[in-house]
Amino acid sequence: MPDRSYICRYASLLALLFWAVMSVTAGEGVEHTNVLKVKGGWNYQLDTYLSPLAYHGWQIGIGNEWWQPFRQDTRLGRTGCLANWAHVGRLDIHGGRNISSAKNNLTYGLEINGGWGAFYAWRWLDNRLKVFLGPYMEGGFTVRSIAVNVNKPMSLDIAMDVMAMSGISWSFYGKKTSYRLNYQIRTNLIGMDFLPDYWQSYYELTQSVSGTLRCSGHWNHHTVKHELSLDLQFPHSTWRVGAEHVYVNYGAEHQRFIRNQVNLVIGCIWKYKIRANERL
Amino acid sequence: MKRIRHNILLLVCMAALAACHTKDEMAYSTDPVENVEALWSIIDTKYCYVESKGVDWNAVRETYVAKASRLQKNDLIALFDLCAEMLDTLKDGHVNLYTPFDVSRCSSWYDTYPANYDAQLQKLYLRDYRTAGGLYYCTVANDSIGYIYYSSFSSSFTGTNIAWVFRAFKDCKGLIIDVRNNGGGDLTNAYKLAAPFFSEDRIVGYWQHKTGPGHNDFSPMEPQQVDASAIASKWKRPVVVLCNRRSYSATNSFVSLMRYADDATIVGGVSGGGGGMPLSYEMPCGWTVRFSSVRMYDREKKDIEQGITPDVTVTMTSTDKDDIIEKAIDLILNR
Numbered sequence: 018m019p020d021r022s023y024i025c026r027y028a029s030l031l032a033l034l035f036w037a038v039m040s041v042t043a044g045e046g047v048e049h050t051n052v053l054k055v056k057g058g059w060n061y062q063l064d065t066y067l068s069p070l071a072y073h074g075w076q077i078g079i080g081n082e083w084w085q086p087f088r089q090d091t092r093l094g095r096t097g098c099l100a101n102w103a104h105v106g107r108l109d110i111h112g113g114r115n116i117s118s119a120k121n122n123l124t125y126g127l128e129i130n131g132g133w134g135a136f137y138a139w140r141w142l143d144n145r146l147k148v149f150l151g152p153y154m155e156g157g158f159t160v161r162s163i164a165v166n167v168n169k170p171m172s173l174d175i176a177m178d179v180m181a182m183s184g185i186s187w188s189f190y191g192k193k194t195s196y197r198l199n200y201q202i203r204t205n206l207i208g209m210d211f212l213p214d215y216w217q218s219y220y221e222l223t224q225s226v227s228g229t230l231r232c233s234g235h236w237n238h239h240t241v242k243h244e245l246s247l248d249l250q251f252p253h254s255t256w257r258v259g260a261e262h263v264y265v266n267y268g269a270e271h272q273r274f275i276r277n278q279v280n281l282v283i284g285c286i287w288k289y290k291i292r293a294n295e296r297l
Numbered sequence: 298m299k300r301i302r303h304n305i306l307l308l309v310c311m312a313a314l315a316a317c318h319t320k321d322e323m324a325y326s327t328d329p330v331e332n333v334e335a336l337w338s339i340i341d342t343k344y345c346y347v348e349s350k351g352v353d354w355n356a357v358r359e360t361y362v363a364k365a366s367r368l369q370k371n372d373l374i375a376l377f378d379l380c381a382e383m384l385d386t387l388k389d390g391h392v393n394l395y396t397p398f399d400v401s402r403c404s405s406w407y408d409t410y411p412a413n414y415d416a417q418l419q420k421l422y423l424r425d426y427r428t429a430g431g432l433y434y435c436t437v438a439n440d441s442i443g444y445i446y447y448s449s450f451s452s453s454f455t456g457t458n459i460a461w462v463f464r465a466f467k468d469c470k471g472l473i474i475d476v477r478n479n480g481g482g483d484l485t486n487a488y489k490l491a492a493p494f495f496s497e498d499r500i501v502g503y504w505q506h507k508t509g510p511g512h513n514d515f516s517p518m519e520p521q522q523v524d525a526s527a528i529a530s531k532w533k534r535p536v537v538v539l540c541n542r543r544s545y546s547a548t549n550s551f552v553s554l555m556r557y558a559d560d561a562t563i564v565g566g567v568s569g570g571g572g573g574m575p576l577s578y579e580m581p582c583g584w585t586v587r588f589s590s591v592r593m594y595d596r597e598k599k600d601i602e603q604g605i606t607p608d609v610t611v612t613m614t615s616t617d618k619d620d621i622i623e624k625a626i627d628l629i630l631n632r
Contacts, residue, residue: 068579069323118325119583121397165395165585167577216343216506216516216590218574220485271510273321 050288052257054080058280062115062124065272066172066213067163072124076113076278082106087135104135105153105182111278126161134182145188153182153203159276168218174274176233176267178208178240195250199259202243207234212269231269238267248286257284326581329376333365334358335581336380336394340387342510344588345573346602350387357386373582377401384586390545391575395585406542406569411612413541413566414477418619419446427465430454431486434462436469438626443472447490450482450547459493460530471535471629473622474555477565481546484574491551492528494536494558499523501554502601504574505592515592523554535632536561537625540607545569552605553595562628563607565621572601 057077064072084105111128134153140146155178162171184201210233213222217229231237246259263278326332337358341347347354361383368375377394381401384392394401423446426435431452437444443466466472474490491501503518538561540552549568555561573589580586593601609628613620 063322065321069321070325070579070581070583071322117579117583119579119581121583122579122585165577165579167575167585167587169576214506214508216508216576218576218591268321275321 048288048290049083049085050286051081051083052284052286054082054257054282054284056080056109056111056261056280056282058278060113060115061275061277062126062161063273063275064124064161064172065274066215067124067161067166067169068117068122070117070119070122072115072117072122074113074115074124076111076126076128076280078109078111078128078280080107080109080282080284082284101138101140102135102151103138103149104133106133107131107155122163122165124161124163126159128157128159130155130157132156132180134180136182136184147186148184150181150183153180154178155180155203155205168220170219171222172213173211173222174213175211176208176238178205178233178238180205180240193252197248197250199246199248200243202241204242205233205235205238205240207232208238209233210238210267210269212267212272212274214270215272233267237269240265240267244282246282246284255286257282257286259284323579323581325583327371327373327376328581329365329368329370329372329379330362332376332580332582332584333361333380333383336383336586337361339578339580339586340384340392340588341512343507343576343578343590344387344392345505345507345515345590345592346387346389348512349600349602350389352386357383374398376582377584380584389573389589390569390571391573391587391589393587395577395587406571407545410542411566412543413611413613413621414543415613415619418613418615418617419475419622422619422622429458429462432458432462434465436466437473437622438630440468441470442626442629443469444475444622445473446475448479450479450484450486450490450551452482453486454490456528456530459528463493463530463532469534471537471632472532473537473539473625473629475539475622476544476548476551477539477541477621478543479545479548480543481548481571484547484550487547487551487554488523489527491523491554491558492525493530493532494555494561495523495525496531496533496559498525499557501557501596502550503594503596503598505594507590507592518594518598521593523557534560535629537628538563539565539621539625540568540605541566541621542569542604546571546575549601549605550593552607553593553601556605556608557596562609562625563605564609564625564628565607565611567606567610568604570602570604572603 060074060076062072084103086103109130113126115124132153132155134151136149136151138147138149157176159174180203182203186197186199188197210231211229241264244259244261246257249256259282261280261282265276267274364379377396380394385403388405390403390406422437426433431454433446435444500520500522502521504521505515505518508514508516538555549571552568572593574591575587576590577585577587595601611621611624
């Protein structure tokens with residue numbers, strides 16, 4: 018059986034190549050849709066590098082999501098197979114505070130996540146019902162601090178995952194407002210994790226990268242991120258309300274890291290076009 | 298449409314089920330037996346000196362679990378005292394229990410040793426001193442010798458601080474670094490303070506991490522070296538390091554590695570040990586236990602947990618002078 022680390026390396030390289038090719042084919046003159054979101058919610062965290070106890074608390078964050086079709090300009094005869102392909106990007110920043118189940122210790126966390134993917138959309142009912150599916154690549158960086166630990170005041174993990182992304186959206190109309198109900202889900206397939214070994218002090222956290230860089234997949238890492246949202250299109254603005262659930266569970270030698278978050282999301286949606294070489 | 302709704306519901310249920318996976322979590326509890334068991338287990342699997350302390354750790358478990366079963370469920374003070382007593386069997390200054398109302402401490406590792414330090418007598422030498430970072434410095438023996446007192450490795454200093462100290466000592470024949478009663482602190486400061494006394498990078502010891510739950514699950518020995526370039530200023534004259542039994546933890550490491558400096562002599566009493574770098578972990582009731590987790594060795598691969606025997610052993614007996622400082626002055630002036 019081939020070494021998993023080789024599979025991860027080659028999969029990561031192939032994924033990078035795929036996204037590089039897709040990104041250069043993404044053209045101008047197409048409509049971008051952007052969602053700027055603020056979030057806040059409840060958090061459950063288990064980080065056995067820092068503590069065997071679970072910590073609960075809250076987090077707040079901001080996020081930006083944008084998507085666009087690869088080609089929209091049919092005059093150039095580029096409809097072909099790219100007509101139903103679109104790509105999506107996200108950037109999220111969260112900060113939060115958690116208290117131990119014993120109620121006497123605190124941790125603080127900061128998380129930055131960014132990703133980019135492409136999906137193919139199937140459309141029915143005069144474009145009102147869409148189902149999409151595609152690959153997604155996500156990178157995340159999380160740092161957590163705990164006040165009470167000796168020589169282990171912080172924990173650090175970095176993950177790069179190739180994920181599968183799917184979703185469905187259904188548009189319907191009210192008297193004065195049109196609505197769109199969205200559901201999206203992403204789950205990891207393969208990737209790389211940087212995690213501290215449980216015996217490492219903060220002196221050594223970044224010293225032995227080879228020992229802490231691990232190949233990840235469904236055998237040791239489960240990530241499920243999903244979001245249910247409703248877009249409300251008023252005459253002059255479009256807004257999003259929804260809820261997202263993030264579940265991350267990964268194991269390393271003698272350790273377990275779990276993050277389970279539920280956030281309420283409010284966002285503002287707008288559309289724009291990039292027009293190169295055009296005079297106003 | 299029904300099928301689509303059904304599929305969405307299925308996906309949500311799958312995700313919710315996945316979220317229930319928390320078998321690695323230690324449940325919060327103030328039950329005395331659960332806490333004593335957990336504390337015993339933390340030490341059993343993570344403490345690096347279970348074997349070398351010569352304690353029958355399984356017998357300790359039997360004794361203290363039996364005692365815990367007789368405690369009242371919410372008597373946290375009694376539980377603390379019992380846990381502290383159990384940890385005291387290890388006779389390790391790095392093993393402490395931190396609670397919101399008290400911190401357990403072990404003093405048996407220095408109680409039976411001579412103090413070899415008197416703050417009042419030290420004042421006869423540490424007069425008109427200046428402070429550079431965490432370093433107190435002045436000259437002694439008619440300005441012929443520089444004297445630095447460093448009371449805690451938690452107090453930081455910079456290369457600029459060292460440069461100013463050496464500038465004040467430019468006409469001195471030698472230098473005394475007094476780390477008596479220095480209980481340790483940041484280990485990186487120990488390597489930084491040693492750097493001016495090394496003309497080149499040199500291996501000064503080894504570390505072994507506790508990498509598994511077994512008593513002898515250790516990583517291979519990892520060499521540790523002093524980075525001579527960490528501090529640009531260099532001291533090329535004799536240096537004497539003063540230590541006593543209360544020179545503990547990072548200070549013990551400093552004393553150990555200074556034995557391999559270009560021209561250093563260790564004077565005083567045997568240092569305190571505490572060679573194992575401590576880490577900490579939480580118990581089911583939320584208290585934190587600190588314990589040694591990394592074994593440290595000198596360059597000859599000898600464990601430094603029991604302390605460093607000085608090159609010149611001096612025990613303080615005088616009441617009008619500091620015998621250890623006097624010996625250091627004598628050693629430098631008679632070179």
